[in-house]
Amino acid sequence: xxxxxGTGTADTAGGDTAGRAAADADLKDGEEAGARAPAGxxxxxxxxxxxxxxxxxxxxxxxxxxxxMRTALILLFLVALGTVPGSILxxxxxxxxxxxxxxxxxxxxxxxxxxxxxxxxxxxPWFAAIYIxxxxxxxxxxxxxxxxxxRAMRARPPAAPRNLGRLPQSASFETDAPPEDVLAEARTxxxxxxxxxxxxxxxxxxxxxxxxxTGNLVFHLALLALLFxxxxxxxxxxxxxxxxxxxxxxxxxxxxxxxxxxxxxxDAEDLPPFTLTLDDFKAEYLTEGEKRxxxxxxxxxxxxxxxxxxxxxxxxxxxNHPLNVGGTKVxxxxxxxxxxxxxxxxxxxxxxxxxxxxxxxGQRNLTSEGVVKxxxxxxxxxxxxxILWPTAMASEDGEQIVSGFPAPLRPVVxxxxxxxxxxxxxxxxxxxxxxxxxxxxxxxxxxxQKLLEPGETFEIPGGGSITFEGLKEYVTVSVNxxxxxxxxxxxAILAVLGVATSFMVRRRRVWVRASAAxxxxxxxxxxxxxLGNPTAEFDEIVAALRGPGDEPESGGSEGEGPEAxxxxxxxxGDGPENGGPQDDGSESNGSGNGGPADDGPGEHGPxxxxxxxxxxxxxx
Numbered sequence: 254x255x256x257x258x259g260t261g262t263a264d265t266a267g268g269d270t271a272g273r274a275a276a277d278a279d280l281k282d283g284e285e286a287g288a289r290a291p292a293g294x295x296x297x298x299x300x301x302x303x304x305x306x307x308x309x310x311x312x313x314x315x316x317x318x319x320x321x322m323r324t325a326l327i328l329l330f331l332v333a334l335g336t337v338p339g340s341i342l343x344x345x346x347x348x349x350x351x352x353x354x355x356x357x358x359x360x361x362x363x364x365x366x367x368x369x370x371x372x373x374x375x376x377x378p379w380f381a382a383i384y385i386x387x388x389x390x391x392x393x394x395x396x397x398x399x400x401x402x403x404r405a406m407r408a409r410p411p412a413a414p415r416n417l418g419r420l421p422q423s424a425s426f427e428t429d430a431p432p433e434d435v436l437a438e439a440r441t442x443x444x445x446x447x448x449x450x451x452x453x454x455x456x457x458x459x460x461x462x463x464x465x466x467t468g469n470l471v472f473h474l475a476l477l478a479l480l481f482x483x484x485x486x487x488x489x490x491x492x493x494x495x496x497x498x499x500x501x502x503x504x505x506x507x508x509x510x511x512x513x514x515x516x517x518x519x520d521a522e523d524l525p526p527f528t529l530t531l532d533d534f535k536a537e538y539l540t541e542g543e544k545r546x547x548x549x550x551x552x553x554x555x556x557x558x559x560x561x562x563x564x565x566x567x568x569x570x571x572x573n574h575p576l577n578v579g580g581t582k583v584x585x586x587x588x589x590x591x592x593x594x595x596x597x598x599x600x601x602x603x604x605x606x607x608x609x610x611x612x613x614x615g616q617r618n619l620t621s622e623g624v625v626k627x628x629x630x631x632x633x634x635x636x637x638x639x640i641l642w643p644t645a646m647a648s649e650d651g652e653q654i655v656s657g658f659p660a661p662l663r664p665v666v667x668x669x670x671x672x673x674x675x676x677x678x679x680x681x682x683x684x685x686x687x688x689x690x691x692x693x694x695x696x697x698x699x700x701x702q703k704l705l706e707p708g709e710t711f712e713i714p715g716g717g718s719i720t721f722e723g724l725k726e727y728v729t730v731s732v733n734x735x736x737x738x739x740x741x742x743x744x745a746i747l748a749v750l751g752v753a754t755s756f757m758v759r760r761r762r763v764w765v766r767a768s769a770a771x772x773x774x775x776x777x778x779x780x781x782x783x784l785g786n787p788t789a790e791f792d793e794i795v796a797a798l799r800g801p802g803d804e805p806e807s808g809g810s811e812g813e814g815p816e817a818x819x820x821x822x823x824x825x826g827d828g829p830e831n832g833g834p835q836d837d838g839s840e841s842n843g844s845g846n847g848g849p850a851d852d853g854p855g856e857h858g859p860x861x862x863x864x865x866x867x868x869x870x871x872x873x
Contacts, residue, residue, distance in 0.1 A: 319386070320393030328387035335383060339374035342366065350684070375487070376517070388480050395473040402466055409451045410458035413764035417780030420764075422791040425778045426799055432767035432775050435798070439765040442797045446790070448763065456766040462784070468754025475748035479741055486737030491515045495529075498591045498608050498727040502530040505579070505732070525579025530556045534588055534726040538659055546617055546659050553585055553728050570730070581734040589613055590621055590641055591725045592666055598630035599716025605629070608725045611641050612686055618656035619643050624688050625719070628677050635717055636671040636688055636695060643724075654704075663706075664724045670701035670713050760784040763794060 306314060318324060343351035352372045356363040370377030417423050428435065432455060439457040443450045448459035493513040495503050503509060505527050537550040553570040559578050568576050576583040589610060596605035604627045611623035625637040644658035645665035654665065674694040676683065683689050691697075703711035705721040712718050766778045779798065781791040 316393065319390050320397075321390075322394055325387065325390040325394055328383060328390055331383050332380075332387055335374065335380050338371045342371050342374075344375075345373050384480070384484070388477070388484070391473065391477045391480070395470065395477060399470050399474065402463070402470055406463050410449055410460045410762070412454070413456040413458055413766055414780065417764055417766060417778045420780035420782050422781035422783070422787045423779065424791075424795045425776065427770060427774045427776055428800075429773075430775060432769060435767035435775055435777055436765065439767075439798055442794060443763060443765075446794065448761075455768060456764060458762075458764055460760070460762040462758055462760035465755050465758035465760060465784075468751040468758065471751030472748050472755060473751075475744045475751055478744040479748065482737035482741035482744055484737070486516075486735040486741070488517045489519070490733070490735040490737070491519050492731060492733045492735075494586065494729060494731050496610055496727055496729050497529065497531045498610065499531050499534060499725045500608075502528055504528050510732075525581065526560055527579045527581075528558045528561075529583065529730070531728060532556060534728055536588060536660070536726075548659070551585060551588060553588075553730075570728075581732050584731040584733065586729045586731050588726060588728045590619065590643060590661065590664075591727045592623070592639065592641055592664070593722040593725055594625055594637075595720040595722055596625065596627045596630065596635060596637075597718045598627070598635065599633070600631050602631070604631070604635070606722075608727075610727050611639070614640075617659070619659040620656045624686060626675050626677070626685075626688075628675050630717065633672045634675045635713070636673075636675055637719060638669045638671070638688060640667045641665070641724075661724050666705045666721050668703050668705055668711055668719060668721075670698040670711075670717075670719070671695045672698055672715070759788075761788070761790065763791065765798065 343355055345352050355372075356367065359366075366372065370379070374380055414420070418425070430438070436452050436455070436457050439459075440450050440452055443457065443459040446461075448461045450457060450459045452458075491514065493510040495509070496511055497503050505524055507513060507521050507524065531553060533554045535550075535552050535554075536548055539545055539547045539549060551572055555568055555570050555576070556565050557568060557576065557578055558565050570576055570583065570585045572585055575585075589612065591608040591610045593608040594605065595603060598604045605625065609623050609625050611621035614620045614622050620643075621641045623639055623641070625639065627635040627637075642654055642656040642663075642665050643660060644656050644662040645654050646657040646663075647653075648655045654667075671688065671691065673696050674690065676689045676694060688695060698714055700714050705711055705719075707721055707723045710718050710720040760783070762782045764778075764780045768776050768778075770776045777798065779791075779795050781787070781794075783791075
């Protein structure tokens, strides 16, 4: 529509203009009338349809939900809950024979638990999914938060609120010094207490205590690093157990392990080629008192070679003193006895000569049991079941033999002989600590029991003999490689330091405003805000600003002075402790807009428009 300026030069033009204006007015009145028409007479308009989030919107929503601290805590709880079956049910990686026995005993429940990977929890897909989601959730929550915290540390302290008397800690006094000198003194005092100070618009703003939030972030980042280190260890590490008898050598090979648990990406070619030889094992026990027989020290004298062409070295392997070799740690787990036997068959040939490890039956005096299998005996295979008493003595009722002490003071072995088919010829694997087929293919020998001391021989009825040559000791060692062990230890230490720092250091803010008063004096207002309970540091700052010659006139700490006596200071709801603005520890208050005890937009005056910039002082 053209806008004409001036008063008009002709009646015609004026008439046309007037007519056109009238027509426009009628049209406008008609539109307004139509807009005011009853609903039944208006043309119905279709309501706007919601466009929906769309695929990208749903992904953004899912990411925001995943990276909340609430979701991270839920996932952490699920990880802890998922480890419960791993500690209750037998696991294939540690005890496959117990898993098989459990499945045989529980024919209905066992297969369902197996389908849910309850016998291999830490390798289950559902456990890996929870673990990965927890890692992603923590990363998406903590890393952006660390960036925000860094920017808040570099920003200017928040501008002073208009009414400093409504803060939890406040004070005011008058002085003869000009406002510029008061602010300069405030800057010096606050900087001396390691505050970050910014002076502008007749007020000094200072804050410190970001180290507490830094500790909180260090704790969460360390937790993230700990999860990562544990994952690396489970992927690339391995653990195996070996039983080693005195005089025997263990070459680091996968086939020589008694039990082995590999990582997910383990490669047998990564095994370092070291060897271990057990020369001697000694255990010390208490000989008197109520704890007689309790072990006090274990020492395994070993020799090892880090590589086939390396020089042989000696080491005393003890509890909590592992051996570092080839990037692995060798731990001493336990010990026991291995009686040494020589078995001759019915033809008089030596069919077996070796030390056989016996497993402990009693926790106190090392009464042990074991089996000897002689598949090469002719014409029939031989087998023996034995019980060892390291220090044999009669029981109190005199009816049986017991071990009176765990050390081998008087070793005695009871032997029970069997003949028949041991069951090794068909290739079926068997436990070296059990006799299979007793009463079916393997039968006990009549009068085939004998009590033997070292050096004694038992002549088996029907042919053959067994000699108890002596007693050796064995140790069980664990060979462990965990590349995430050291990073996990460092992360755990940082987590403890971070959470301790977050509890010890609190955010503190102080504002000092100096304004001219009547009579040439200067009114000084001081306000303080601490995340948590007020501290005595504020009173020390006020005393330093007031000086030794000035007496307090009004204000003071919380609960003192006329400001604290006003009902609105306690119950008005505007203060930080009554639902009003306060420092909640978030970085959003660090920009100077809407800081603590802010009365709303425009209450700061010039300070509210001040932009954030680089910090003027170094952070604590």
